[in-house]
Amino acid sequence: MYEPSELDITRLPVVPFPTVYQPDSYDDHRGKGTPLVIDNGSTNLRFGFATSSTPRSGLNAIARYKERKQNRPLLLFGEGIDSESGAKSQTRTPWEGDVLLNFDALENALDYAFIQLGIDTSSVEHPVLMTERLASPLHSRALTSELMFEQYSVPSLAYCVDSVMSFYHNNLPTPPTPFTSDGLVVSFNSASTSIVPILNGKGLMSHSKRIPWGAVQSTEYLLKLVQLKYPTFPTRVTSSQTSWIMQEFCEFAIDYPAKLRELKDPLKMRAAGRIIQFPFTLPIVEEKTEEELNRVSERRKEQGRKLQELAAKSRQEKLVQRESELQNLLSLREKRDTENKKDWQSTLAAEGFDNDAALDGTIKKLEASLKKARKKDVDGDEMEEEAPSFPLIDVPDADLDEEQLKEKKKQKLMKAGYDARERARKEKDREREEREAGEKREEDERDNDLEGWAIKMRREHEAIMNKIKERNRRKAALTDRKSAASQARMKNIAHLAADERVPKKRRKANGDDMFGADDADWAIYRKINPAAGSSDEEEDLSNLQLVEEKLLAYDPSFTVDHTHASLASQKSALVSAFKPPYEEGDVEGKTRIHLNVERWRVCEAWLSPSMAGVDSAGLGEVIQNVLARFSDAEKGRLVKNIFVTGGPSQLPGLVDRLHATLRPILPPEMPLHIFKAKEPSVDAWKGMADFAKTDEFRTVSVTKAEYEEWGGERIKRWWGGNWNSSVPL
Amino acid sequence: MAIDGEAAPSSQEEDMPTYCSIEAPPSVLPQKHYCDITGLEAPYTDPATGLRYHDKSVYDLIKGLSTTVAKDYLSARGVNPIVK
Numbered sequence: 001m002y003e004p005s006e007l008d009i010t011r012l013p014v015v016p017f018p019t020v021y022q023p024d025s026y027d028d029h030r031g032k033g034t035p036l037v038i039d040n041g042s043t044n045l046r047f048g049f050a051t052s053s054t055p056r057s058g059l060n061a062i063a064r065y066k067e068r069k070q071n072r073p074l075l076l077f078g079e080g081i082d083s084e085s086g087a088k089s090q091t092r093t094p095w096e097g098d099v100l101l102n103f104d105a106l107e108n109a110l111d112y113a114f115i116q117l118g119i120d121t122s123s124v125e126h127p128v129l130m131t132e133r134l135a136s137p138l139h140s141r142a143l144t145s146e147l148m149f150e151q152y153s154v155p156s157l158a159y160c161v162d163s164v165m166s167f168y169h170n171n172l173p174t175p176p177t178p179f180t181s182d183g184l185v186v187s188f189n190s191a192s193t194s195i196v197p198i199l200n201g202k203g204l205m206s207h208s209k210r211i212p213w214g215a216v217q218s219t220e221y222l223l224k225l226v227q228l229k230y231p232t233f234p235t236r237v238t239s240s241q242t243s244w245i246m247q248e249f250c251e252f253a254i255d256y257p258a259k260l261r262e263l264k265d266p267l268k269m270r271a272a273g274r275i276i277q278f279p280f281t282l283p284i285v286e287e288k289t290e291e292e293l294n295r296v297s298e299r300r301k302e303q304g305r306k307l308q309e310l311a312a313k314s315r316q317e318k319l320v321q322r323e324s325e326l327q328n329l330l331s332l333r334e335k336r337d338t339e340n341k342k343d344w345q346s347t348l349a350a351e352g353f354d355n356d357a358a359l360d361g362t363i364k365k366l367e368a369s370l371k372k373a374r375k376k377d378v379d380g381d382e383m384e385e386e387a388p389s390f391p392l393i394d395v396p397d398a399d400l401d402e403e404q405l406k407e408k409k410k411q412k413l414m415k416a417g418y419d420a421r422e423r424a425r426k427e428k429d430r431e432r433e434e435r436e437a438g439e440k441r442e443e444d445e446r447d448n449d450l451e452g453w454a455i456k457m458r459r460e461h462e463a464i465m466n467k468i469k470e471r472n473r474r475k476a477a478l479t480d481r482k483s484a485a486s487q488a489r490m491k492n493i494a495h496l497a498a499d500e501r502v503p504k505k506r507r508k509a510n511g512d513d514m515f516g517a518d519d520a521d522w523a524i525y526r527k528i529n530p531a532a533g534s535s536d537e538e539e540d541l542s543n544l545q546l547v548e549e550k551l552l553a554y555d556p557s558f559t560v561d562h563t564h565a566s567l568a569s570q571k572s573a574l575v576s577a578f579k580p581p582y583e584e585g586d587v588e589g590k591t592r593i594h595l596n597v598e599r600w601r602v603c604e605a606w607l608s609p610s611m612a613g614v615d616s617a618g619l620g621e622v623i624q625n626v627l628a629r630f631s632d633a634e635k636g637r638l639v640k641n642i643f644v645t646g647g648p649s650q651l652p653g654l655v656d657r658l659h660a661t662l663r664p665i666l667p668p669e670m671p672l673h674i675f676k677a678k679e680p681s682v683d684a685w686k687g688m689a690d691f692a693k694t695d696e697f698r699t700v701s702v703t704k705a706e707y708e709e710w711g712g713e714r715i716k717r718w719w720g721g722n723w724n725s726s727v728p729l
Numbered sequence: 730m731a732i733d734g735e736a737a738p739s740s741q742e743e744d745m746p747t748y749c750s751i752e753a754p755p756s757v758l759p760q761k762h763y764c765d766i767t768g769l770e771a772p773y774t775d776p777a778t779g780l781r782y783h784d785k786s787v788y789d790l791i792k793g794l795s796t797t798v799a800k801d802y803l804s805a806r807g808v809n810p811i812v813k
Contacts, residue, residue, distance in 0.1 A: 613807015
């Protein structure tokens with residue numbers, strides 16, 4: 001049994017109760033027109049005034065829930081949804097994967113954001129900087145603009161791409177130098193991963209690419225793998241638990257094939273594995289104490305005794321009844337001697353007897369049964385059976401009259417029955433003696449030569465196991481149409497159905513074929529019918545069991561592991577390292593998940609989504625494609641400053657893996673540097689806040705008047721925003 | 730297309746990125762085969778179910794799987810063998 005050390009097991013974290021945030025005071029920003037920065041992400045909503053150093057953040061999800069106790073409708077946001085158990089099923093998110101579609105939920109989320117910031121005026125009087133997706137669909141943009149301008153009456157609104165702003169924050173120019181950095185931004189988002197090249201401080205959106213694989217898809221993939229590995233897992237694994245598992249244990253392998261080759265070794269696989277213990281409940285074993293057990297057995301004995309007494313009583317009653325009947329009949333018979341014939345007949349008829357003989361017969365039967373019953377009461381079960389005598393059999397037929405012939409026939413039958421019974425008893429005795437003799441012989445052999453006996457038994461054991469294996473192989477071969485066994489079977493069937501089986505002459509004579517006349521003919525059905533032969537199997541299995549029992553009892557070197565059952569269910573070392581088995585009653589063990597290969601397999605999907613079924617190029621290939629569209633000089637400028645940002649970029653091993661992927665495809669003298677964002681989750685918001693404080697922010701925003709003229713889809717083109725449906729400044 | 734000797738209009742409109750146009754294309758690199766059960770390298774494929782497997786012991790495991798479980802494994806890879 002695999003006993004993991006204590007260090008390897010991690011328990012699932014307990015979900016903390018959500019904290020209630022108090023809204024900020026509005027006094028700092030009332031009437032000042034400080035820019036509002038909202039990072040509208042698929043997972044988290046980050047919001048705050050541009051002057052704050054850090055944003056407020058909450059899970060971007062809304063739930064409308066009607067509370068049961070007071071029948072109040074509640075609107076819950078973010079982690080607050082966890083506070084009401086029924087609210088989780090009502091969760092709505094503004095984002096459907098990567099696209100912003102649900103604007104009711106967005107309105108509620110923004111309501112929460114504005115309330116938390118303390119805004120108490122009827123309209124939001126701050127210029128807003130919001131994020132949108134790379135090359136966001138115009139529909140999403142139009143509806144968001146409509147929401148902001150019509151509902152909240154913001155004075156101006158600007159959109160930006162979060163990855164570029166994160167890059168901006170990490171490459172902040174010191175004023176008055178304008179922003180002219182070069183770099184390639186790789187942004188990991190919840191439902192996609194995008195690559196945006198930046199030259200001279202301008203994001204080149206036309207050369208950017210988006211891979212439809214992100215944290216959400218990875219979590220689903222990990223969940224699917226876990227469910228396939230543990231189909232009978234006792235508790236349900238939720239997506240949030242899986243995402244915690246992914247963040248804790250999964251990492252990028254620098255060289256995936258080499259890692260797999262390393263994990264091929266079962267020992268290495270066990271060492272690389274991590275165990276997650278899910279909560280479980282131990283079943284309550286009702287331990288009956290000694291006295292309880294005694295009480296139960298006492299009660300059972302009492303009941304048995306009572307039943308016996310009842311039976312004895314009923315027997316007594318029947319006995320008495322029969323005795324009284326006997327008395328009646330005897331007195332009746334005595335009457336016969338006193339009455340004359342006619343009266344006697346009528347008396348007999350009244351009692352229900354046909355004639356004298358019947359009466360006598362009944363009396364004799366009653367007497368015999370009474371005698372037996374009385375004897376049983378006295379002796380118990382042991383009864384002497386005297387050899388009954390059949391005197392009339394020896395007398396020849398001619399001498400007897402009708403009555404006596406009948407008697408003789410009866411006696412012949414009785415004698416035949418008696419003889420048969422005697423023979424059966426003798427057979428049984430003989431068999432018993434033979435069996436005992438055989439056992440005694442075996443015991444002697446065992447005592448004298450344990451080795452030899454053990455070898456003989458083992459050979460038998462092997463022979464039976466081989467027979468079983470052969471039969472299984474034959475059964476498996478029959479399912480395959482082209483195997484020799486099934487072709488032979490078809491030949492047999494064809495031969496049976498063929499006309500040449502019956503020779504021509506006999507056909508003309510009587511037309512029937514003589515199948516079945518010979519008993520051996522029926523054996524063909526066993527060969528044709530693949531399901532037949534189960535009785536043989538049972539016989540073999542029972543023989544095997546007997547042999548195994550004897551071996552287990554007397555041979556010290558034959559253990560449970562050698563028995564057929566354990567050999568058949570043996571799993572290889574690799575499979576048991578991959579998914580260590582636990583015993584049946586081990587509740588704690590059965591609620592454990594072992595992760596070994598999945599730790600690297602899940603992250604590998606970013607670099608090759610086709611292994612998870614998504615028909616798209618992976619990260620390495622897409623970066624290569626993006627870089628291919630630039631000249632060498634520009635390429636050099638881009639790869640000198642590759643910037644990795646986004647929540648999922650915190651998975652370990654990413655930078656090394658990217659370096660290993662990109663180094664071979666670039667000219668060796670080109671310097672390659674990969675940087676990670678300082679705070680991957682929050683840097684986009686910080687970049688936006690930095691930008692909102694500059695003057696440029698005002699020039700790129702769409703004012704309310706411009707919105708009313710252009711509609712919601714048109715924006716101004718600037719270095720950090722999208723290009724689709726944009727006008728130059 | 731040049732009209733009357735004029736230079737062809739700059740193809741700025743075609744460069745305009747939309748949400749669908751910036752999606753990554755399908756991969757052209759040859760895909761490695763990984764075992765559907767264990768995730769290790771898979772040089773072999775089971776002809777009956779189509780599952781890829783790592784070695785003999787994993788094959789024994791595959792032989793014992795029911796068809797629904799085998800289809801689940803395939804759908805994790807994105808192969809949906811549902812015959813309509």
